[in-house]
Amino acid sequence: MALRLSLLHLSAVAVLVSFSFLFRSGELATAPGACVSHDHHNTLADMFPNNATGVLNATLAIIPIPLETARRLIPPQYGILEDAYRFLVPNFLDGMYPVLVQAAHDHDVQFRAYGITLDDFSRVGFEFPFLDLTGDGYSSFRWAPSQLITATNDVAIDGSSAYGTAVSPGEFEPLCDAYRWLSKNTTYFRGSSISSSEFVELEMRRLPHPALNPYPLQLFKNITNQPTFANATSCDNMIRLFNTTMSVGEHAPVSVRGSVKARVFPFQGGEQEWTDVYGVQVATPFIENNYLDCRTLRGYSGTGGPGDSYIHGDSFDEL
Numbered sequence: 001m002a003l004r005l006s007l008l009h010l011s012a013v014a015v016l017v018s019f020s021f022l023f024r025s026g027e028l029a030t031a032p033g034a035c036v037s038h039d040h041h042n043t044l045a046d047m048f049p050n051n052a053t054g055v056l057n058a059t060l061a062i063i064p065i066p067l068e069t070a071r072r073l074i075p076p077q078y079g080i081l082e083d084a085y086r087f088l089v090p091n092f093l094d095g096m097y098p099v100l101v102q103a104a105h106d107h108d109v110q111f112r113a114y115g116i117t118l119d120d121f122s123r124v125g126f127e128f129p130f131l132d133l134t135g136d137g138y139s140s141f142r143w144a145p146s147q148l149i150t151a152t153n154d155v156a157i158d159g160s161s162a163y164g165t166a167v168s169p170g171e172f173e174p175l176c177d178a179y180r181w182l183s184k185n186t187t188y189f190r191g192s193s194i195s196s197s198e199f200v201e202l203e204m205r206r207l208p209h210p211a212l213n214p215y216p217l218q219l220f221k222n223i224t225n226q227p228t229f230a231n232a233t234s235c236d237n238m239i240r241l242f243n244t245t246m247s248v249g250e251h252a253p254v255s256v257r258g259s260v261k262a263r264v265f266p267f268q269g270g271e272q273e274w275t276d277v278y279g280v281q282v283a284t285p286f287i288e289n290n291y292l293d294c295r296t297l298r299g300y301s302g303t304g305g306p307g308d309s310y311i312h313g314d315s316f317d318e319l
């Protein structure tokens with residue numbers, strides 16, 4: 001109990017400062033040949049110097065699974081808010097539940113006021129959104145029970161493990177980006193554990209028109225702005241902004257369709273493959289509020305309008 005309470009009160013500052021020796025050694029270790037990413041730089045650090053900020057360049061895709069399977073995989077104490085996802089996608093397949101697979105590159109993560117920077121890393125995992133963690137019948141939370149994370153990034157691995165996430169140190173292809181181009185319209189991503197047979201692989205093809213995507217962008221905005229938890233000791237409130245120059249105009253989210261192969265917790269029974277998987281590829285800047293008491297996020301509905309993650313302020317128009 002004492003441990004639990006102290007974790008709940010641990011602030012992101014405390015965690016980042018206590019790991020700061022790792023950040024510094026990471027900087028010293030940056031040598032020629034280190035990762036050079038194509039990702040856009042962090043546009044939020046200037047504006048939020050006292051918060052952890054960064055960029056996530058990601059493939060976000062929905063895998064529909066039977067509600068019965070979802071019920072078996074998700075811990076029984078968390079209700080599934082079917083009305084919440086049907087509100088966003090009214091014609092979502094009957095008897096099905098949307099699992100999110102998120103394959104991302106974390107870039108230019110900073111805590112500007114403390115001069116702290118974090119080495120880039122990749123990560124991939126399955127996330128179970130629209131869960132009633134606090135029992136109020138409407139606040140959506142996202143269970144992210146396991147992740148593959150770049151093996152050399154101890155800070156990222158420890159930071160995620162502190163939530164109770166089953167983290168597997170992994171190696172990624174490509175090394176320093178969100179995905180690799182196989183051809184003009186096809187991308188590839190693979191993360192595989194260096195200590196087990198776990199892996200996740202995505203091959204996605206860009207759709208010629210967003211209307212071919214059965215899922216509205218609002219679904220992805222909504223899910224990626226739901227507070228995340230693993231063992232529910234604490235929650236991660238990551239605010240993903242879709243309304244900066246990084247995600248509009250020429251960088252607007254691109255609809256994709258493809259296949260996902262994986263062997264990873266909490267799915268059981270060996271390797272699985274899903275074809276005809278739809279999603280988006282988009283880079284967003286984020287602000288991350290770590291290790292919060294989940295109960296304080298009851299009723300959380302993003303920072304802006306319904307389901308939106310827009311932060312009000314004129315300066316955002318120029319980012």
Ligand SMILES: *[C@@H]1O[C@H](CO)[C@@H](O)[C@H](O)[C@H]1NC(C)=O
Pocket residue numbers: 038039040057058177178179180246251283
């Ligand atoms: C996201 O990553 C892809 C693959 O490296 C790259 O082509 C794209 O420019 C990146 N987008 C942004 C906004 O950083």
Ligand SMILES: *[C@@H]1O[C@H](CO)[C@@H](O)[C@H](O)[C@H]1NC(C)=O
Pocket residue numbers: 050051239287289
């Ligand atoms: C920045 O961090 C502070 C302190 O943790 C928090 O109160 C505030 O809500 C954060 N800002 C945003 C935009 O999340």
Ligand SMILES: *[C@@H]1O[C@H](CO)[C@@H](O)[C@H](O)[C@H]1NC(C)=O
Pocket residue numbers: 003007161162163164165231233
């Ligand atoms: C959740 O995980 C954290 C980190 O491993 C651990 O300290 C905590 O005791 C766990 N809580 C529960 C309820 O299992």
Ligand SMILES: *[C@@H]1O[C@H](CO)[C@@H](O)[C@H](O)[C@H]1NC(C)=O
Pocket residue numbers: 184185206207208209
């Ligand atoms: C790639 O996508 C563009 C735009 O959707 C399309 O015009 C082009 O034919 C596609 N190329 C290939 C090789 O499929």
Ligand SMILES: *[C@@H]1O[C@H](CO)[C@@H](O)[C@H](O)[C@H]1NC(C)=O
Pocket residue numbers: 242243308310317
């Ligand atoms: C972005 O913000 C502007 C106001 O500055 C608003 O007109 C626009 O609808 C917003 N777009 C999105 C995608 O949130």
Ligand SMILES: *[C@@H]1O[C@H](CO)[C@@H](O)[C@H](O)[C@H]1NC(C)=O
Pocket residue numbers: 083084085087088140221222225226300301302306307308309
């Ligand atoms: C997600 O959508 C639901 C409607 O189903 C809404 O009530 C909720 O506020 C949205 N949450 C976020 C974080 O955008």
